[in-house]
Amino acid sequence: PASEGILQFDMWNVTPSDLWEWDTLKQQIIEHGIRNSLLLAPMPTASTSQILGNNECFEPYTSNIYQRRVLAGEFQVVNPWLLKDLVDMGLWSDAMKNRIIAENGSIQNIPNIPADIKALYKTVWEISQRQVVQMAADRGAFIDQSQSLNIHMKDPSMGKITSMHFAGWKLGLKTGMYYLRTQAAAAPIQFTVDQEALKVADANVGKDRLPKKRTAPAGTSYMTSVSAVPRAAHLRKEDGINSVNANGIPTPSNTPPPAGASRPIASPSKPAAIKADVDEGDSPKVLP
Structure with a gap:
């Protein structure tokens, strides 16, 4: 069709703007021909988008x-x-x-x-895929080959996919779906995110976007609300308690520590090296 001056948008019944001289271009193509029959095939590629600093082609x-x-x-x-x-x-x-x-x-x-x-x-995942297909059709009038259109669905079904295929077919898309992208059934555990800190941050968000002031309830104190951790009897030395009472019985403050309480913890000893770990020098014959 291009050899006869019929370009892609002519076959889509689309009239482009008059910014460019399309009629002059068509006459030159009819007279001199065209080097490439196909020029455009947009595709989402991660490496190219990384180099250029943009997202993958036309994809959200x-x-x-x-x-x-x-x-x-x-x-x-x-x-x-x-x-x-x-x-x-x-x-x-x-x-x-x-x-x-x-x-x-x-x-x-x-x-x-x-x-x-x-x-x-x-x-x-939050954009209607019908809108994605519609935008692909809007581009299609100016794409002479085709475009790698990917469809993203959280929970695809046969009915949804069939409906999407017919929508693309009615709009005249050459490629109704290149890849069907879905989400994983289970989300990975986010070890790097403190979930408790996020809950506190959400609770502190006020109407003015300022953190709410947290105050203690009336009659209470955060310092006194924490119960003391009980200590062992031989470690307690309270005031006003004699080391030996009237009957000669030692009080808890003078009770000797239980057997083994003050025994130093032995450091783990290094296991003896077996023959295979010993450097035998240049005499491998002595090894078993």
Whole structure:
């Protein structure tokens, strides 16, 4: 079709803007031909996006904080645009970072983040996949080959996948689904996140986003509410107690320590070296 001056958007019945001289280009193609029959095939690639500093091609972020594994090691990557907005609003902190990690890279359930920021930084798991397919169709009119469109579903089913395939087919997509991405059935244990600290931070979030002042209940004291740990009888030396009472019986303050209480703890001895561990020099014949 290109040899006849019919380009991709013509076959989609889409009229592009008049910013470029499409008619002149079509006449030149008819007269001189075209070097490549296909030019565009967008695809999400992790290595290219890492080099350029952007997300994978046209895909939304799968997480606002994630681990990037490369040959040099593992690196923690944060959505730079979200980071900038949170820093500008004075909301970015170590506690905020741990909260996002605990939410698996989502910010939708964090109470002190404004609603407009939450709407702007949805992950791909929080975006309607029908909207993703619709945006792929909007791009498709200007892509002469195809695009590697991945579908993300938390809990896929045959009905959902079939519905998604028919939606892409009706919109004219050449590739309805390249990969189907799903989430793991069980989330990994987050050893690096202090869950108790997150609960305290959430409880301290007020309407003005300032920590609430924690006060002790009336008539109580945090210092006196902790019960004393009982000590052994031979370690107690209370005032006003004689070492020997009237009957000559030793009091607890003078009770000798039980047998073995003051015995020093023996350091573990190094096991004797076996013959295989002994340096036999240059005479291997002496080894058994």
